[in-house]
Amino acid sequence: MKIAVFGPNRRVGVVVGDDVVDVNGAYAKYLTERTDSVRPAARAAHEVPAELNSFIEQGDDALAGANTALDFLSEDSDKTGVDGEQLVFPLNAVTLHAPIEGQSRxxxxxxxxxxxxxxxxxxxxxxxxxxxxxxxxxxxxxxxxxxxxxxxxxxxxxxxxxxxxxxxxxxxxxxxxxxxxxxxxxxxxxxxxxxxxxxxxxxxxxxxxxxxxxxxxxxxxxxxxxxxxxxxxxxxxxxxxxxxxxxxxxxxxxxxxxxxxxxxxxxxxxxxxxxxxxxxxxxxxxxxxxxxxxxxxxxxxxxxxxxxxxxxxxxxxxxxxxxxxxxxxxxxxxxxxxx
CATH class of the missing domain: 3.90.850.10 (Fumarylacetoacetase-like, C-terminal domain)
Structure with missing residues (x-):
């Protein structure tokens, strides 16, 4: 799995082919449409964080959640999030940042x-x-x-x-x-x-x-x-x-x-x-x-x-x-x- 940091908000994405997927947003959509989670956005923020170091610290659970989100999104013809936001971006249309946070060494x-x-x-x-x-x-x-x-x-x-x-x-x-x-x-x-x-x-x-x-x-x-x-x-x-x-x-x-x-x-x-x-x-x-x-x-x-x-x-x-x-x-x- 290729974990990138992309876009103006420096969100975690997974590179799939020539695209990068906002996995936090995709996981929130999965929770909303496929589970009975009461607060899917809050749960997604905890389990598949959009910030790199939090994503890393979440360990195998974040990677598993990201894989679940990718599998779900691949079967869904609608690639937008719960609020209509874009979830899949062409790599050549976004900025990839260095995958390291400022507090890291x-x-x-x-x-x-x-x-x-x-x-x-x-x-x-x-x-x-x-x-x-x-x-x-x-x-x-x-x-x-x-x-x-x-x-x-x-x-x-x-x-x-x-x-x-x-x-x-x-x-x-x-x-x-x-x-x-x-x-x-x-x-x-x-x-x-x-x-x-x-x-x-x-x-x-x-x-x-x-x-x-x-x-x-x-x-x-x-x-x-x-x-x-x-x-x-x-x-x-x-x-x-x-x-x-x-x-x-x-x-x-x-x-x-x-x-x-x-x-x-x-x-x-x-x-x-x-x-x-x-x-x-x-x-x-x-x-x-x-x-x-x-x-x-x-x-x-x-x-x-x-x-x-x-x-x-x-x-x-x-x-x-x-x-x-x-x-x-x-x-x-x-x-x-x-x-």
Missing amino acids: IFAALANFADHMQAAADNTSNGSDKATLDRLVSGGPKYFIKDPRVVSADGDDLAYPRRTNLLDYEAEVAVVIGKRAKDIAANDFGSYIWGYTLVNDWSIRDNVSFGPDFQYSKNFDGAATVGPWIVVDESLDPQDIPVEARINGEVRQSGNTKSMIHSFASLGEYLSRDSTLFPGDLISGGTPKGTAVDSSTRDAEGKFADDSLFLNPGDVVEVSSTALGSITNTISGSRGGKK
């Missing part, structure tokens, strides 16, 4: 694909940089947080940040947390995964420090594209999901979550120690090789000999997975500092 794994880190090490001659890369790979999981309040969605333009000349892309797969999790064991983490989505972890590569200000290079308006929806499918193996990045149609990254150094289960165990993960939180698993930063050679001073693989205004960037769909953004504005 994006935990992004750092240095979590060995091939990405090895490629970066191979392309630098600076001993200090090599030591830093080795330190990032060694030991337990490492992560940073991206601000969910300023995420971008599939189809959005991404404004080139003025503070950089070196804007980079990172194709990633993220798991969506389905219930409160604290101090969980890695072996139990699978039951806390509600679904999966794509993330483009946009990154600034100028003068990156892996100290306290590292997050400055990872956070700016639009710095995480999330979507286009959340795939809820228990048959998916979180450690066997392919992901690719294309720049202007050229494949730059092609990887699979099976190559993650620390699995989603290990990340979940680490992040939940003494801290609660909440329904709707995302854990993004890191990126494989093929980013501009790991594909470009740096000299002994850490400067890029050729920065042509970094993004330019007008570039079209697509992150895709055969299991999850695709998100596409166009870079707008001007490359900072370049005349």
